[in-house]
Amino acid sequence: xxxxxxxxxxxxxxxxxxxxxxxxxxxxxxxxxxxxxxxxxxxxxxxxxxxxxxxxxxxxxxxxxxxxxxxxxxxxxxxxxxxxxxxxxxxxxxxxxxxxxxxxxxxxxxxxxxxxxxxxxxxxxxxxxxxxxxxxxxxxxxxxxxxxxx
Amino acid sequence: xxxxxxxxxxxxxxxxxxxxxxxxxxxxxxxxxxxxxxxxxxxxxxxxxxxxxxxxxxxxxxxxxxxxxxxxxxxxxxxxxxxxxxxxxxxxxxxxxxxxxxxxxxxxxxxxxxxxxxxxxxxxxxxxxxxxxxxxxxxxxxxxxxxxxxxxxxxxxxxxxxxxxxxxxxxxxxxxxxxxxxxxxxxxxxxxxxxxxxxxxxxxxxxxxxxxxxxxxxxxxxxxxxxxxxxxxxxxxxxxxxxxxxxxxxxxxxxxxxxxxxxxxxxxxxxxxxxxxxxxxxxxxxxxxxxxxxxxxxxxxxxxxxxxxxxxxxxxxxxxxxxx
Numbered sequence: 001x002x003x004x005x006x007x008x009x010x011x012x013x014x015x016x017x018x019x020x021x022x023x024x025x026x027x028x029x030x031x032x033x034x035x036x037x038x039x040x041x042x043x044x045x046x047x048x049x050x051x052x053x054x055x056x057x058x059x060x061x062x063x064x065x066x067x068x069x070x071x072x073x074x075x076x077x078x079x080x081x082x083x084x085x086x087x088x089x090x091x092x093x094x095x096x097x098x099x100x101x102x103x104x105x106x107x108x109x110x111x112x113x114x115x116x117x118x119x120x121x122x123x124x125x126x127x128x129x130x131x132x133x134x135x136x137x138x139x140x141x142x143x144x145x146x147x148x149x150x
Numbered sequence: 151x152x153x154x155x156x157x158x159x160x161x162x163x164x165x166x167x168x169x170x171x172x173x174x175x176x177x178x179x180x181x182x183x184x185x186x187x188x189x190x191x192x193x194x195x196x197x198x199x200x201x202x203x204x205x206x207x208x209x210x211x212x213x214x215x216x217x218x219x220x221x222x223x224x225x226x227x228x229x230x231x232x233x234x235x236x237x238x239x240x241x242x243x244x245x246x247x248x249x250x251x252x253x254x255x256x257x258x259x260x261x262x263x264x265x266x267x268x269x270x271x272x273x274x275x276x277x278x279x280x281x282x283x284x285x286x287x288x289x290x291x292x293x294x295x296x297x298x299x300x301x302x303x304x305x306x307x308x309x310x311x312x313x314x315x316x317x318x319x320x321x322x323x324x325x326x327x328x329x330x331x332x333x334x335x336x337x338x339x340x341x342x343x344x345x346x347x348x349x350x351x352x353x354x355x356x357x358x359x360x361x362x363x364x365x366x367x368x369x370x371x372x373x374x375x376x377x378x379x380x381x382x383x384x385x386x387x388x389x390x391x392x393x394x395x396x397x398x399x400x401x402x403x404x405x406x407x408x409x410x411x412x413x414x415x416x417x418x419x420x421x422x423x424x425x426x427x428x429x430x431x432x433x434x435x436x437x438x439x440x441x442x443x444x445x446x447x448x449x450x451x452x453x454x455x456x457x458x459x460x461x462x463x464x465x466x467x468x469x470x471x472x473x474x
Binding site for chain 1: 450
């Protein structure tokens with residue numbers, strides 16, 4: 001998905017650059033030719049042609065802008081759910097994995113279930129009980145597994 | 151710092167807590183200890199972020215849990231340097247540190263007295279009064295803790311955390327009607343908390359299973375609460391589990407008692423067909439969740455293992471009963 005959007009955006013940028021370059025070249029060529037022409041021909045006929053670009057350059061510019069827009073739209077990340085139950089279900093079902101970006105990092109604003117703190121209650125934690133539970137966990141052999149893993 | 155440091159560590163599994171605290175010395179060395187706002191060093195050192203101090207706090211809690219008191223002390227020191235010793239939150243944290251390193255109950259009682267002197271000076275110090283209640287609970291004085299917590303919610307009735315704690319204390323004492331009331335207060339403050347809806351359903355279910363009076367009413371209410379939690383959260387394992395348990399129980403008790411309680415005030419008890427259909431839905435959904443989670447399908451890895459195993463056991467027992 002990303003390489004498609006990147007290549008489409010690149011193509012659009014290339015087209016736009018080409019259109020700009022063509023417009024610049026056209027005006028530069030035109031001004032030198034009009035400078036030489038103006039000495040012999042009348043001014044009124046030339047002034048109208050200076051302002052108008054050839055139609056193909058205009059079309060190229062417009063097409064390039066649309067192609068760039070298309071590429072950028074294709075490259076947007078997946079939309080977040082806006083319905084409460086879908087969003088909550090995603091948190092419960094996928095956990096942290098549902099909220100990782102393409103680099104494999106968890107999103108910065110991911111907090112899991114925001115109401116979980118009503119059940120863990122950080123203001124009221126019983127630190128002695130937690131220590132005891134942790135010591136038991138280590139005694140049961142969880143510590144060796146954890147230590148070898150890390 | 152890793153992402154799990156930015157959330158309160160109470161619910162982390164022990165392995166993660168151990169890993170965090172094992173890395174604590176490294177983490178402490180790599181993060182800035184003091185951030186001065188007016189000096190040349192600010193030009194090239196990282197800017198101060200609010201997350202940094204949350205991470206210090208969470209790191210300290212993890213270290214205390216695993217018994218790494220030295221690193222916890224360093225965290226506390228740096229927080230004190232930044233915010234000053236008179237900060238309310240830091241007073242509570244310091245008390246927590248002393249609670250954790252206390253050797254016996256006598257030292258704990260000293261800490262309790264310290265809390266009380268702080269509170270007589272400034273009764274509006276919320277973090278310290280919460281610590282005091284927690285310490286009362288640690289010391290086994292549950293009734294005193296409940297009284298103190300009742301005073302606390304009187305003065306601060308919008309504190310959902312305190313109401314939830316009160317509900318839990320009531321449940322430990324077996325006072326279900328009071329616990330239900332407290333949980334309903336939590337739901338008034340956070341009406342979309344799907345886990346609290348499920349919790350209330352569980353407490354109602356416990357009340358319905360323990361008492362003899364108005365069992366059906368409690369169970370019907372529990373049924374509604376579980377349905378609401380599922381409504382708020384797709385594929386909520388805990389909600390479906392509760393729904394299945396409640397409907398199982400209702401299906402056994404409803405046929406005898408379907409006539410008697412029609413005159414009761416409040417919502418009527420759902421009729422037996424609805425309950426049956428809900429039971430079927432819960433069974434289907436639970437088996438889908440278990441199947442997908444056990445086979446490790448992508449997008450279904452967020453459930454906790456213990457919960458999935460429990461759901462599987464419930465399904466198996468239900469299947470065995472229906473075969474018989």
